[in-house]
Amino acid sequence: MRATYAVALLAVFLLLMACRSDPVHYHTLTPLFSGNPRLPQPGNDLQIERVVVPPQVDRSQIVIRQNASELILLETDWWGASLAEEVQSALTLALGSRPDSDTKMTLRIAVLRFDLVPGHYALLDARWRIRSGQVGSQNMKELVCQSVFQTPSGVAVEDLVLAQQANLRNLAAALSEAGRSAASRCP
Numbered sequence: 001m002r003a004t005y006a007v008a009l010l011a012v013f014l015l016l017m018a019c020r021s022d023p024v025h026y027h028t029l030t031p032l033f034s035g036n037p038r039l040p041q042p043g044n045d046l047q048i049e050r051v052v053v054p055p056q057v058d059r060s061q062i063v064i065r066q067n068a069s070e071l072i073l074l075e076t077d078w079w080g081a082s083l084a085e086e087v088q089s090a091l092t093l094a095l096g097s098r099p100d101s102d103t104k105m106t107l108r109i110a111v112l113r114f115d116l117v118p119g120h121y122a123l124l125d126a127r128w129r130i131r132s133g134q135v136g137s138q139n140m141k142e143l144v145c146q147s148v149f150q151t152p153s154g155v156a157v158e159d160l161v162l163a164q165q166a167n168l169r170n171l172a173a174a175l176s177e178a179g180r181s182a183a184s185r186c187p
Helices: 002-019 083-095 157-180
Strands: 025-027 047-052 061-065 071-079 105-117 121-132 141-152
Touching: 025 157, 047 083, 061 157, 083 105, 083 157, 105 157, 121 157, 141 157
Parallel strands: 025 071, 047 105, 061 105
Antiparallel strands: 061 071, 105 121, 121 141
8 A cells, every 4th residue: 555655656756747837038139227326317208119029930939030930939939029019118218318319209110020049140131111300391301221230149048138139229320310310311
């Protein structure tokens, strides 16, 4: 009887161990805060209307490229929010330090490629539209540009996320430069 009880207990223990899953790690494209607190900037009317990301990577789990045709869904590495929201939050934060502007500017961003290639690079290819002035008015300007940024990366998921954070900072700098030029030329 005692041996049967021990075998049953061991079987339950092994079954529970087989069902155990690795913990989920959450990542964000918003970098850590560094520096002094930023005060609200009067006149900064920049609004990101919409961010669209490719359907292949538009999911909670982080998606990496294995080779030229294979994508791998990382079951234990997730974004803290939807990928489009992560991109929008990171850009909103980075653009908050843009010089004051009296012109209301709106942005639409279509991410064409969001590649994470372990041990190689993170790539961000985005087509964006910046519009200044009132829609329909004579002083309205619209500028459509495309920016591609590629940053070397290590093998770890954290390295890939940090590289993509750098790409988003570079995109924010390009958007800010276009804003300073009153949407008259692509950077």
